[in-house]
Structures are given as C-alpha cells and as structure tokens.
Amino acid sequence: MTDKAAGVGEGAKGPEELRRQIEETRGRLGDTVEELAGKTDVKGRAMARAADLRDRAGAMTVQLRSSAAQAGHTVHDKATDAGNTVHDKAAQAGHVVEQSVPRPVRTVVQAGLRHPRPVLLAGAAVGAVVAAEAMRRRHSGHR
Numbered sequence: 257m258t259d260k261a262a263g264v265g266e267g268a269k270g271p272e273e274l275r276r277q278i279e280e281t282r283g284r285l286g287d288t289v290e291e292l293a294g295k296t297d298v299k300g301r302a303m304a305r306a307a308d309l310r311d312r313a314g315a316m317t318v319q320l321r322s323s324a325a326q327a328g329h330t331v332h333d334k335a336t337d338a339g340n341t342v343h344d345k346a347a348q349a350g351h352v353v354e355q356s357v358p359r360p361v362r363t364v365v366q367a368g369l370r371h372p373r374p375v376l377l378a379g380a381a382v383g384a385v386v387a388a389e390a391m392r393r394r395h396s397g398h399r
Contacts, residue, residue: 268274
C-alpha cells in the first residue's frame with residue numbers, strides 16, 4: 257500500500273508532523289475497528305432492534321388507546337343525541353295521548369301514580385272478582 261492510499265500524504269516534514277499523522281491514523285483505525293466490532297456484535301444489534309420495536313409498539317399502543325377513547329366519546333355523544341331525540345318524541349306523543357284522554361281518567365291515573373298501593377289493592381280485588389266469576393261460570397256449565 258502506498259503512502260497516499262494509507263492517507264499519510266506526501267510524507268512528514270519533521271518528527272512533529274510524523275507524530276500528528278500517526279495519531280490521525282490511529283484515530284481512523286480505532287473508528288474502523290469500532291465500526292467492524294459493531295457489525296459483528298449480533299446480540300447487541302438484535303437487542304437494539306428489539307428496543308426500537310418496543311418503542312414503536314408503545315407509541316402505537318398510545319395512539320390506538322387515544323383513537324379508541326375518541327371513538328368511545330363519539331359513540332357516547334351519538335347515543336346521548338339519540339336518547340334525547342327519543343325522549344323528545346315520547347314527550348310529544350305523551351302530550352298528544354294526554355290531550356285525548358278524558359280529564360277524570362287522567363286524574364285517577366295521576367292519583368294512582370302518586371299513591372300506587374290503593375290502586376294495586378283495587379286491581380287485585382277486581383282480578384279476584386273476575387277470577388271468581390270465571391270459576392262460577394265454568395262450574396255451572398256456562399262458557
């Protein structure tokens with residue numbers, strides 16, 4: 257190998273210049289050896305690659321969680337809007353039905369809603385009377 261190929265140049269112009277060239281050559285040689293050692297360190301390269309993949313997976317997990325949370329909020333908002341629409345339609349329908357029911361019936365129903373126990377007792381009594389009448393008819397032969 258010639259001096260030019262080795263990167264030394266035309267030659268040293270004195271002992272100090274020669275020392276400087278030797279130090280530069282040693283530095284380049286050290287860098288080259290490190291680079292070659294890094295290429296032959298399969299375990300180290302595999303560990304670096306694994307760390308890179310873990311970082312990417314972590315970033316993707318954060319992004320997916322964020323997307324899922326945003327989708328959840330969107331679904332919640334749409335469900336809330338739909339529920340409000342149904343509620344409004346039911347209230348309008350209830351108002352229409354309420355207007356078509358006679359006032360005395362509405363009064364009884366409202367009283368029943370405020371005090372359900374007497375309504376339940378009255379309903380049970382009516383049910384018992386109807387059941388007794390049905391049994392009487394069945395035993396007497398009337399159908």
